[in-house]
Amino acid sequence: MKAAVYYENGGPEVLKYEDVPDPTCHPKGIVIQVAAVSIEGGDTLGRFRGMLATKPHIVGYQAAGEIIEVGSEVTDLKVGQMVVTTGNYGSHAERRAVPARNAWVIPDGFDIQKAAAIPVPFGTADDCLFEFGRMKAGEIVLVQAGASGVGVAAIQLAKRAGAKMVLATASSDERLERLKDLGMDFGINYRRDDVATEVKRLTDNHGADVIVDSVGGPTLQGSINALAYRGRVSMVGMAGREPMKVDVGSMMGGNRSLSGVFLGAEITTDRVHNNIQRLINEAARGELQVVIDRTFPLSDAAGAHAYIESRAAVGRVLLIP
Ligand SMILES: NC(=O)c1ccc[n+]([C@@H]2O[C@H](COP(=O)([O-])OP(=O)(O)OC[C@H]3O[C@@H](n4cnc5c(N)ncnc54)[C@H](OP(=O)(O)O)[C@@H]3O)[C@@H](O)[C@H]2O)c1
Structure with a gap:
């Protein structure tokens, strides 16, 4: 089969399109003929500095x-059957093998490209808001990197759960504009404005009750500074690729809390597996929007990764074998 592969970490240019052996089926697994690959934030990060489990x-x-x-x-x-699958690696290929537990059935008639983009971002956003962020109706939510895959999911899920106000950040006004239809009430361009100051201004000094932070680095301290009394940050990623430095002392006075969230640790549990199937079914019924920015051929995985890293994409970029 053909696959997008690399031999060393680096920029998008390390990706090559080559012939590799077909994957084999484990007794407890399945093999799929891939129709759509959703490029996850962890994939670009993995290419940049992740471990190469195979060569x-x-x-x-x-x-x-x-x-x-x-x-x-x-x-x-x-x-x-048509399914969407997750695994630690192997998605950028014409075929992939996964444990059966890592597959979710796509409801009849649902667009396979949209289904391809659901499990990790929507499952993660849901856990950040509800399981670890303990979000309740009437609360104020801030989604850092609102135009990201996790971000577009979190904005919709927070709004639907009755958030009093949904705030989001992005690196440009154009990106923020595209989030209004998803339920964002106010956008903060973090390249121009200080996030914590803007959150306090927009919320009459209350701050955000729940924050989803997939950027990390210095952004994480900004999230903590933007918290309301008893506010909770779900720290779920490091898209910013900078070291995490947090002043833990800034959390005590306001009874604030910071939770790390890693979907992969629980993705095979009944709780998360069923949660993801529910989110897929809701999207298939049109209750959630799956935002696909662009598709590229699998042979141009390097171009797709470069496009994502240009920060132009809102939602997901897909590869089509
Ligand atoms: N822990 C978990 O279970 C879990 C699950 C899913 C994802 N994640 C992690 O969460 C992060 C986001 O994932 P995603 O799928 O939502 O990513 P994505 O769709 O690729 O979006 C990443 C966003 O981060 C922002 N960003 C800020 N600094 C950046 C930088 N230096 N380089 C590139 N982008 C930067 C960009 O938005 P602006 O330009 O608007 O700032 C970009 O849209 C990744 O680190 C991923 O590994 C973790």
């Missing part, structure tokens, strides 16, 4: 397609 390495968490092989011990999936 050449096929990066990528998430892809959707048709099941072409089912392991002898798998009873709940069958050949011909």
